[in-house]
Amino acid sequence: MGLLDLSNDLAIGIDIGGTNTKYGIVNHRGEILEKGELKTDDYPTIEGFINALYDAMKPLIERQSGYGLKGIGLGAPNGNYYTGTIEYAPNLHWKGIIPIAKLVSEKFGVPATLTNDANAAAMGEMMYGAARGMKDFIMITLGTGVGSGIVANGLMLYGHDGFAGELGHIIVRPGGRKHWSTGADGSLEAYCSATGITITAKKLRAENIHSKLNEVPEEKLDSLAVFEMAEKGDETAIEVFRYTGQILGEALANFIMFSSPEAIILFGGVIKAGEYIMKPTREHMEKNLLPIFQNKVKLVFSELKEADAAILGASALVWEA
């Protein structure tokens, strides 16, 4: 042993998505020493997937064998921290309840911890990103869906059954837009996800025939296309983000009055729209807060590179465990 005890100095982070699985080996400073990915949907069985993951990672682990491996952190949709199981994830091939933490731990021979993907993102932000040193914050991921991770009293909020923090499914417009998958009326995700923004864009361009959004082919009308048209000064495109930001801001105000966080951190593809969405979000957030909460809560973007955040977040579970 040298001057420093480097045993247990590395963690593996694995982010399992419906299409791709990203993995990496991370040190305490949040540096990704090795990384790679494989196609999740190439593996119809969980056993096949774990074998492939092990085969892919083995050479990477061997290359870092001078250091001890403390454990593996897993982020996955519908991942339950308490049970280590993925439960009925709609976007994965593996149906029912999958005891993935146990299976991975057995295969790799080190402890494995699971959480859902948004909680993993929050962990990453707390350990390496914009939430360093914070004990109370909320992470909102604005991607294809809307996810969230909540930290209170310095602890990840898992709740009684491990499913706390499903803020994308909170009803923000009772009787409002029907969700394409859950069927709920007026949930946050129905408006403020990339999917929701596309719906809003389609609706508003139909009502505004002179909008440049009408020049975008149907299949290319996503939040990036709306952003590009906003940059060209198209009023309808700007209104798409204003409307989205209003609903997001109102929801954030409610979240603040629940847990009184130091900061709200936004993450995901949608935030590429920058101030087009941030300005109305901030404005409607402040407007809907009780005075005792106003002008106190930081509303910031994630500080992690989107490509690395999922791996870092999953690996952060290992240090916390």
Next chain:
Amino acid sequence: MGLLDLSNDLAIGIDIGGTNTKYGIVNHRGEILEKGELKTDDYPTIEGFINALYDAMKPLIERQSGYGLKGIGLGAPNGNYYTGTIEYAPNLHWKGIIPIAKLVSEKFGVPATLTNDANAAAMGEMMYGAARGMKDFIMITLGTGVGSGIVANGLMLYGHDGFAGELGHIIVRPGGRKHWSTGADGSLEAYCSATGITITAKKLRAENIHSKLNEVPEEKLDSLAVFEMAEKGDETAIEVFRYTGQILGEALANFIMFSSPEAIILFGGVIKAGEYIMKPTREHMEKNLLPIFQNKVKLVFSELKEADAAILGASALVWEA
């Protein structure tokens, strides 16, 4: 000293309300050994109030002098746990920031801890009531206003600045009923407090001229009067609670998707309406939950006597400290 060490076996609980202040001496089992009250609004200065409180409590404390006094817990509107100060409470004479925990501690010579009244109620429920043994629950107080106390990971949720859990001020109907005091449009308190129920009753009786609610004099039209008419089979009175329960149930569903509690505990004058309000609340709560949360969360009434709950809740702060 006898067989048991009884030092530090007693706590004082003081609940400061706009009109009355209730105080008591409580043991570990939640038995109130001594109690009394004084009129808060008789004392225009905080110093006068604390002197009067001390003079009133001194003989009670002396009567229990065989036991040690561990400390004093205070519940008050806008009470901040972190700072021990009451901040800008609209219903109290004492304006600005009042360092009440420090003043009480100096006067009584024991440590004093402050929290807001709804958090104190949650503490009482956790120590002596329906939430015994629970690590994740939400307490909702339905009185003149709507208050809340949230417990997560076994800890009271205070948030970054001590003001977490203002669920009465969450917006449940964007653009809806204006709040008489905050000016917010569509907050939970505007609909589900006793005050909100009276507004709903006035509105619905005006629209339904045959309703028995029209027999109640204007100044007596409160949630108890509506309950009495519901008991007599008046459809409009029943609709008042159904409407209130729908909005409350929708809000509770959102709270559950935030913190995934084991139970939601309802407390306060409004719950005297029993199943008239519970049934629609439960129904709309379940209906608005994601399937993973359905039929899991207990929705129950407080188990503490309303007259004692405030004192017990405040005293519970002492054992936690």
